[in-house]
Amino acid sequence: MRVSFVAGASGDWSIDAIRAISGTGLGTAARLARIEAGPGDRDSAAWVLEGVRSYDRYVTAEEKARLAASSPELGRADARCATLIPIRKREEWWALAQDERRAIFEERSRHIAIGARYLPAIARRLYHCRDLGGPWDFLTWFEYAEADRGAFDELVGKLRETEEWQYVAREVEIRVRRE
């Protein structure tokens, strides 16, 4: 299922900050729309990021069941904060075999385990876009309550210290809020 994140004059979310973590950033805009069906309003778009909900690339059946049990839906009434993080990894990452990527991703970086510690507070949805040929490999969308902003900062801080993140070539953080 295709998703578009459209930044521009309209959209449910107001953009608080756009911060380049690695590599080139993204242009400023007032609002952000997350559109899971249809093209959305692109007339006023500053930029559009597209991805697809796809199959899991790394989780085992056991991890998948555990995540499903504690993962909340998007759109919770009190989740008025969200962050969109597009990421591109280095070509070295993609040249690794599946077992090498899995070992870095989970056995050594604990990506799944770290994220699970912040469930159900920090809801997360991953979209894939590497095969679409644009400048990004993934778009991750996080939703959380105002009271969990500190927890969210801690979560992304921990991930950025991992061995996996040494393969991140470009990362931008788009912090948004819903009134």
Place this chain on the structure above:
Amino acid sequence: MRVSFVAGASGDWSIDAIRAISGTGLGTAARLARIEAGPGDRDSAAWVLEGVRSYDRYVTAEEKARLAASSPELGRADARCATLIPIRKREEWWALAQDERRAIFEERSRHIAIGARYLPAIARRLYHCRDLGGPWDFLTWFEYAEADRGAFDELVGKLRETEEWQYVAREVEIRVRRE
């Protein structure tokens, strides 16, 4: 890197047969072009299948090194036969976790091991298209000499007997030849 297989009036390969193995087939055409850059000539196209060369989803580092050592390039002068096989797998396959898919794919179906037995005779290139949103998940392109047609038939026959193939919802075989 994007590839387009364009079936129509032009292209390096003449189509001998298009055979639906599972599900709906594809329309007839005289010739097939494999285009790894640019859109190609689509004016006369009966159909166009698109995919991307992407990263490996299942091979381990050891398997990858072994395959690389015995895999020939495409375009060998004596490889005048080729077959394009688009495949779509059932949603049940995609709902499995990575370890479950890997176990079916290799530990139980020996997909990599079976293919390796036919190297270097049968050259193979896999393109991914599931994330592109069309009707197919993969396009596999095989090239081989006239003398290895029997070996090719044996290879696809063996794969179609595996547990993995129970997850194949649609498969078409497009056999082509280069003069």
